[in-house]
Amino acid sequence: MEKNPSLCFVNGQWVGSRSGASSDVRNPATNALLATVPALEEQEVDQAIAAAHQAFLNWRSRPARERANFLRKIGDLLLLHQDACAHTITAEQGKPLKESRGEVVYAANYFSWFAEEALRVYGDIIPADDPSKRIFVMKHPIGVVGAITPWNFPLAMLARKLAAALAAGCTCVAKPAPETPLTALFLASVCEEAQLPAGVVNILTGDAELIGARLMQSDLVKKVTFTGSTEVGKLLIRQSADTVKKLTLELGGNAPCIIFDDADLMRAMDGILFGKYRNAGQTCVCINRFLVHEAIAADFSRLLCEHSKQLRVGNGADESTDIGPLISDVAVEKVQNLVTDALSHGAVRLTDSPSATTNSRCMSPIVLGKISPSMKIWSEEIFGPVSTITTFSNDREAIDRANDTCYGLAAYIYSGDLSRALRVGEQLEFGMVGINDTAISAVQAPFGGIKQSGFGREGSRYGLDEYLTLQYMSVRG
Ligand code: SIN
16 A cells, blocks of 8 residues: 655645645654654645535535445455554554554444444434425535544544544544644545545644644634544634534543442453553543542552553553553653642552653553542543542442542443442433443444533444534425
């Protein structure tokens, strides 16, 4: 497969920036330079938007089955190139190869799932009060979509947006995170190999603020879908006002994990380690706060420390690695500051000091006990391999503590009593609740949050609606 990782993909062509400006992409594990990518200017962003608009006029009117065939092809090709794509993810993002391979499958599943859903964009005929009338409801693609994606899942988050948008009949201008553009460009080369019509998918690199602002200002862009921080999400809400643009926002999280005294701790441990340390703790749905019933807190802390210490930390390219580096020095510093703040306010470190690694961005898991709401680590998203433990004495206290956050993305419950877990789960103010399960992300399920974690849903049949508008016709005769 021909690939040009140092060029953007616009209107079916590989293009550079006219100014020649570029930015470096580095491996977070080794700091090695992987590539330079163009820094596009405003005019070049506008050209990409215009190309997407032109392509929309044709793409929207193709039979759904044709669009579905393209989506299926893209998913199949991703699986065919799984290993090469996984190496690209690990090189620029840092996660262990086994997780990168899983991410490719996860992403490919979005294309195959939405290939099926593309065929099921049904409307309604509603009985009217007047017997001579019929109310027809049709669903239309919203138009050109701007997709702004994060560095933590450089392929899957883009796939989740593109697959749904394309299935609905929309075209896309996507801007990957500056840290991880190469995976997005890999996907562009897959779209090219699938012979997707020019302009349907455009992948731009360059200054995040500049590209984001152009997408938000453009009248041709009818919707922007964003995964990233709550801070940037709020900026996009403000920027969307001028063009009254539709938004889907998947923002920060602060996931509690309630461990009841009737939980089977040994059986729970695999899920707990996955929920905490996946992608070195750098996911929006990672467990931020363990809320543990006081009767089992000592046992839980001991088990969590024992299991955390067994995880191998290092370069994600090493097949034996369980936890790769954090994305940047700034990310490491932020996590370390949260730990220092917690310790200075009375938290207790339950794991030994981290073992030295050759790379300063690699952090060994840290388990902290005696966490209280006065600490920053209670209210801020950690985004690192740090487990925090707080105890509770009854269900009401567990619920109140879990809900004590401005975020509402994911929450988890471990209990041997399903009716108790369901009762508590319904009182949790979170868009997603895992019961005896932390692997909650699935193409069939509506991913998204409430409160300051954003709005709108991705994946599932609900995710398709985000790219559709309703038109109703009142028909007499
Ligand atoms: C995220 O961290 O934003 C997404 C994680 C997932 O899809 O599982």
